Amino acid sequence: MPSASASLIEGNLLLRALRASDQALLAPHLEPAVYAKGATLFEAGSEVTHITFPVEQTVVTLLITTRDGRSAETATIGHEGAVGGVVSQGRVPASTHAVAQIGGLTLRIEAGRLQEAKRRSPAIDNLLARYSDCLLAQILQASACNALHPIEQRCLRWLLTLQDRIGGQTLPITHELLAAMLGVQRTYLTRILRTLQEQGLIRVGRGRITVLDRRQMEGAACECHGRVRDHFEMVLGAVYAADGLDRLEPPPAEGPGGAPERRNGTVRG
Structure with missing residues:
Protein backbone atom coordinates (compact mmCIF):
# COMPACT_ATOMS: atom_id res chain seq x y z
CA MET A 1 0.00 0.00 0.00
CA PRO A 2 1.53 3.39 -0.94
CA SER A 3 2.54 5.22 2.21
CA ALA A 4 0.76 8.46 1.27
CA SER A 5 -2.56 6.69 0.77
CA ALA A 6 -2.06 4.57 3.87
CA SER A 7 -1.66 7.63 6.08
CA LEU A 8 -4.56 9.48 4.46
CA ILE A 9 -6.85 6.47 4.78
CA GLU A 10 -6.78 6.99 8.54
CA GLY A 11 -8.30 10.44 8.00
CA ASN A 12 -11.54 9.12 6.51
CA LEU A 13 -13.79 7.11 8.80
CA LEU A 14 -15.32 4.98 6.05
CA LEU A 15 -11.94 3.89 4.71
CA ARG A 16 -10.51 3.47 8.19
CA ALA A 17 -13.38 1.12 9.11
CA LEU A 18 -12.33 -1.40 6.44
CA ARG A 19 -10.12 -4.39 7.19
CA ALA A 20 -6.52 -4.12 6.05
CA SER A 21 -7.16 -6.56 3.20
CA ASP A 22 -10.01 -4.42 1.90
CA GLN A 23 -7.99 -1.24 2.27
CA ALA A 24 -5.31 -2.94 0.19
CA LEU A 25 -7.81 -3.44 -2.64
CA LEU A 26 -8.50 0.30 -2.76
CA ALA A 27 -5.18 1.86 -1.80
CA PRO A 28 -3.35 1.43 -5.16
CA HIS A 29 -6.19 3.33 -6.86
CA LEU A 30 -6.71 6.08 -4.29
CA GLU A 31 -5.12 9.34 -5.36
CA PRO A 32 -4.65 12.35 -3.05
CA ALA A 33 -6.30 15.54 -4.26
CA VAL A 34 -6.37 18.96 -2.63
CA TYR A 35 -9.36 21.24 -3.10
CA ALA A 36 -9.31 24.93 -2.27
CA LYS A 37 -12.24 26.44 -0.42
CA GLY A 38 -15.05 27.02 -2.90
CA ALA A 39 -13.64 24.64 -5.52
CA THR A 40 -16.09 22.55 -7.54
CA LEU A 41 -15.80 18.76 -7.37
CA PHE A 42 -18.53 18.22 -9.94
CA GLU A 43 -21.45 20.13 -11.40
CA ALA A 44 -25.09 19.12 -11.75
CA GLY A 45 -25.59 17.30 -15.04
CA SER A 46 -21.94 16.33 -15.45
CA GLU A 47 -20.75 12.73 -15.45
CA VAL A 48 -19.32 11.75 -12.10
CA THR A 49 -16.08 9.92 -12.87
CA HIS A 50 -14.64 9.72 -9.35
CA ILE A 51 -15.77 9.06 -5.81
CA THR A 52 -14.14 11.45 -3.35
CA PHE A 53 -13.44 10.73 0.33
CA PRO A 54 -12.85 13.90 2.38
CA VAL A 55 -9.93 13.58 4.79
CA GLU A 56 -9.72 15.05 8.31
CA GLN A 57 -11.36 18.50 8.31
CA THR A 58 -12.19 18.79 4.62
CA VAL A 59 -15.92 19.32 4.12
CA VAL A 60 -17.94 19.09 0.89
CA THR A 61 -21.46 20.42 0.43
CA LEU A 62 -24.02 19.21 -2.09
CA LEU A 63 -26.06 22.13 -3.44
CA ILE A 64 -29.14 22.57 -5.54
CA THR A 65 -29.07 25.78 -7.59
CA THR A 66 -32.18 27.22 -9.22
CA ARG A 67 -32.39 29.07 -12.52
CA ASP A 68 -32.52 32.43 -10.76
CA GLY A 69 -29.17 31.73 -9.11
CA ARG A 70 -30.38 30.86 -5.63
CA SER A 71 -28.97 27.78 -3.93
CA ALA A 72 -29.60 25.59 -0.90
CA GLU A 73 -27.68 22.81 0.83
CA THR A 74 -28.97 19.25 0.56
CA ALA A 75 -26.14 17.44 2.36
CA THR A 76 -22.84 18.20 4.08
CA ILE A 77 -20.15 15.51 3.93
CA GLY A 78 -16.92 15.38 5.87
CA HIS A 79 -14.49 12.72 6.99
CA GLU A 80 -17.40 10.39 7.84
CA GLY A 81 -18.33 9.82 4.21
CA ALA A 82 -17.85 10.18 0.49
CA VAL A 83 -19.35 12.05 -2.46
CA GLY A 84 -19.84 11.29 -6.13
CA GLY A 85 -21.87 8.32 -7.31
CA VAL A 86 -21.97 6.61 -3.92
CA VAL A 87 -25.75 6.32 -3.96
CA SER A 88 -26.14 6.05 -7.74
CA GLN A 89 -23.40 3.42 -8.12
CA GLY A 90 -20.98 5.23 -10.36
CA ARG A 91 -20.70 7.06 -13.67
CA VAL A 92 -24.05 8.75 -14.06
CA PRO A 93 -24.94 12.44 -14.36
CA ALA A 94 -24.80 14.28 -11.05
CA SER A 95 -28.05 15.69 -9.71
CA THR A 96 -26.33 18.25 -7.46
CA HIS A 97 -23.41 20.66 -7.43
CA ALA A 98 -20.56 19.58 -5.11
CA VAL A 99 -18.42 22.33 -3.59
CA ALA A 100 -15.52 22.22 -1.14
CA GLN A 101 -16.97 24.17 1.75
CA ILE A 102 -13.80 23.77 3.83
CA GLY A 103 -10.87 23.08 1.58
CA GLY A 104 -8.21 20.48 2.18
CA LEU A 105 -7.08 16.96 1.39
CA THR A 106 -9.23 14.22 -0.11
CA LEU A 107 -8.73 10.76 -1.56
CA ARG A 108 -10.27 10.05 -4.97
CA ILE A 109 -10.90 6.78 -6.77
CA GLU A 110 -12.16 6.26 -10.29
CA ALA A 111 -15.75 5.03 -10.27
CA GLY A 112 -14.99 1.89 -12.25
CA ARG A 113 -12.17 0.94 -9.87
CA LEU A 114 -14.48 1.26 -6.90
CA GLN A 115 -17.15 -0.83 -8.60
CA GLU A 116 -14.58 -3.57 -9.23
CA ALA A 117 -13.47 -3.47 -5.58
CA LYS A 118 -17.09 -3.79 -4.48
CA ARG A 119 -17.52 -6.84 -6.70
CA ARG A 120 -14.42 -8.44 -5.19
CA SER A 121 -15.21 -7.56 -1.57
CA PRO A 122 -18.67 -8.00 0.00
CA ALA A 123 -17.38 -6.00 2.98
CA ILE A 124 -16.65 -2.92 0.85
CA ASP A 125 -19.98 -3.29 -0.92
CA ASN A 126 -21.84 -3.61 2.39
CA LEU A 127 -20.11 -0.64 4.00
CA LEU A 128 -20.80 1.69 1.08
CA ALA A 129 -24.40 0.48 0.82
CA ARG A 130 -24.88 1.33 4.48
CA TYR A 131 -23.30 4.73 3.98
CA SER A 132 -25.50 5.36 0.94
CA ASP A 133 -28.54 4.75 3.12
CA CYS A 134 -27.24 7.26 5.68
CA LEU A 135 -26.48 9.89 3.05
CA LEU A 136 -29.96 9.50 1.57
CA ALA A 137 -31.44 9.84 5.07
CA GLN A 138 -29.51 13.08 5.53
CA ILE A 139 -30.78 14.47 2.22
CA LEU A 140 -34.38 13.53 2.96
CA GLN A 141 -34.23 14.98 6.48
CA ALA A 142 -32.73 18.22 5.15
CA SER A 143 -35.55 18.48 2.61
CA ALA A 144 -38.15 18.14 5.36
CA CYS A 145 -36.26 20.57 7.60
CA ASN A 146 -36.03 23.23 4.89
CA ALA A 147 -39.76 22.96 4.26
CA LEU A 148 -41.07 22.74 7.82
Missing part, protein backbone atom coordinates in the same frame (compact mmCIF):
# COMPACT_ATOMS: atom_id res chain seq x y z
CA HIS A 149 -38.76 24.41 10.31
CA PRO A 150 -37.98 28.08 11.03
CA ILE A 151 -34.71 29.58 9.91
CA GLU A 152 -33.30 29.78 13.45
CA GLN A 153 -33.60 26.02 13.93
CA ARG A 154 -32.30 25.31 10.43
CA CYS A 155 -29.27 27.51 11.11
CA LEU A 156 -28.50 25.66 14.34
CA ARG A 157 -28.90 22.30 12.60
CA TRP A 158 -26.40 23.34 9.97
CA LEU A 159 -23.85 24.65 12.48
CA LEU A 160 -24.12 21.44 14.54
CA THR A 161 -23.67 19.37 11.38
CA LEU A 162 -20.52 21.28 10.47
CA GLN A 163 -19.10 20.97 13.98
CA ASP A 164 -19.68 17.21 13.88
CA ARG A 165 -17.41 16.98 10.88
CA ILE A 166 -14.54 19.26 11.78
CA GLY A 167 -14.49 19.13 15.60
CA GLY A 168 -13.41 22.16 17.56
CA GLN A 169 -15.66 25.05 18.47
CA THR A 170 -14.57 27.65 15.93
CA LEU A 171 -16.23 27.09 12.57
CA PRO A 172 -14.55 28.81 9.60
CA ILE A 173 -17.72 30.00 7.92
CA THR A 174 -18.65 33.38 6.45
CA HIS A 175 -22.07 34.99 6.48
CA GLU A 176 -22.17 34.78 2.69
CA LEU A 177 -21.52 31.05 2.61
CA LEU A 178 -23.92 30.25 5.43
CA ALA A 179 -26.64 32.32 3.76
CA ALA A 180 -26.10 30.37 0.55
CA MET A 181 -26.33 27.06 2.39
CA LEU A 182 -29.64 28.09 3.97
CA GLY A 183 -31.02 29.74 0.86
CA VAL A 184 -31.61 33.15 2.47
CA GLN A 185 -30.35 36.72 2.01
CA ARG A 186 -27.23 37.67 3.95
CA THR A 187 -28.92 40.61 5.68
CA TYR A 188 -31.66 38.30 6.97
CA LEU A 189 -29.11 35.75 8.17
CA THR A 190 -27.15 38.46 9.99
CA ARG A 191 -30.22 39.24 12.09
CA ILE A 192 -30.67 35.55 12.88
CA LEU A 193 -27.04 35.16 13.95
CA ARG A 194 -27.32 38.25 16.14
CA THR A 195 -30.31 36.70 17.90
CA LEU A 196 -28.47 33.41 18.47
CA GLN A 197 -25.49 35.34 19.81
CA GLU A 198 -27.69 37.29 22.22
CA GLN A 199 -29.02 33.95 23.47
CA GLY A 200 -25.45 32.93 24.35
CA LEU A 201 -25.35 30.03 21.87
CA ILE A 202 -22.69 31.33 19.47
CA ARG A 203 -20.16 34.11 19.03
CA VAL A 204 -19.96 35.69 15.59
CA GLY A 205 -16.59 36.88 14.30
CA ARG A 206 -15.09 37.84 10.97
CA GLY A 207 -15.11 34.70 8.83
CA ARG A 208 -15.93 32.43 11.74
CA ILE A 209 -18.66 31.41 14.15
CA THR A 210 -17.73 30.03 17.57
CA VAL A 211 -19.95 27.49 19.29
CA LEU A 212 -20.35 28.58 22.91
CA ASP A 213 -22.84 26.06 24.26
CA ARG A 214 -23.24 22.86 22.25
CA ARG A 215 -25.84 21.32 24.54
CA GLN A 216 -28.08 24.38 24.51
CA MET A 217 -27.74 24.57 20.73
CA GLU A 218 -28.89 20.97 20.44
CA GLY A 219 -31.86 21.77 22.65
CA ALA A 220 -32.81 24.85 20.64
CA ALA A 221 -32.36 23.18 17.23
CA CYS A 222 -35.06 21.12 15.57
CA GLU A 223 -34.99 17.34 15.84
CA CYS A 224 -33.49 16.93 12.35
CA HIS A 225 -29.83 16.98 13.39
CA GLY A 226 -30.42 14.39 16.10
CA ARG A 227 -32.40 12.11 13.81
CA VAL A 228 -29.70 12.05 11.16
CA ARG A 229 -27.00 11.47 13.74
CA ASP A 230 -28.98 8.65 15.37
CA HIS A 231 -29.50 7.01 11.98
CA PHE A 232 -25.77 7.13 11.22
CA GLU A 233 -24.99 5.55 14.57
CA MET A 234 -27.58 2.79 14.13
CA VAL A 235 -26.49 1.93 10.60
CA LEU A 236 -22.75 2.62 10.66
CA GLY A 237 -21.75 2.92 14.31
CA ALA A 238 -20.54 6.04 16.10
CA VAL A 239 -19.02 7.72 13.04
CA TYR A 240 -19.25 11.16 14.60
CA ALA A 241 -17.06 10.35 17.65
CA ALA A 242 -19.32 12.24 20.03
CA ASP A 243 -16.94 11.61 22.91
CA GLY A 244 -14.42 13.81 21.14
CA LEU A 245 -16.86 16.70 21.16
CA ASP A 246 -17.38 16.27 24.89
CA ARG A 247 -13.64 16.77 25.46
CA LEU A 248 -13.41 20.06 23.57
CA GLU A 249 -11.86 22.94 25.46
CA PRO A 250 -13.94 26.08 26.09
CA PRO A 251 -13.59 28.68 23.32
CA PRO A 252 -10.94 31.35 23.96
CA ALA A 253 -11.95 34.76 25.20
CA GLU A 254 -11.81 37.48 22.57
CA GLY A 255 -9.76 40.62 22.90
CA PRO A 256 -10.72 44.10 21.69
CA GLY A 257 -12.40 44.17 18.29
CA GLY A 258 -13.32 40.49 18.39
CA ALA A 259 -9.77 39.21 17.89
CA PRO A 260 -8.67 36.05 19.71
CA GLU A 261 -7.11 36.88 23.07
CA ARG A 262 -3.32 36.68 23.19
CA ARG A 263 -1.84 34.74 26.07
CA ASN A 264 1.89 34.32 26.71
CA GLY A 265 2.65 35.91 23.35
CA THR A 266 0.64 33.44 21.28
CA VAL A 267 -2.78 33.62 19.71
CA ARG A 268 -5.28 31.17 21.15
CA GLY A 269 -8.13 29.98 18.97
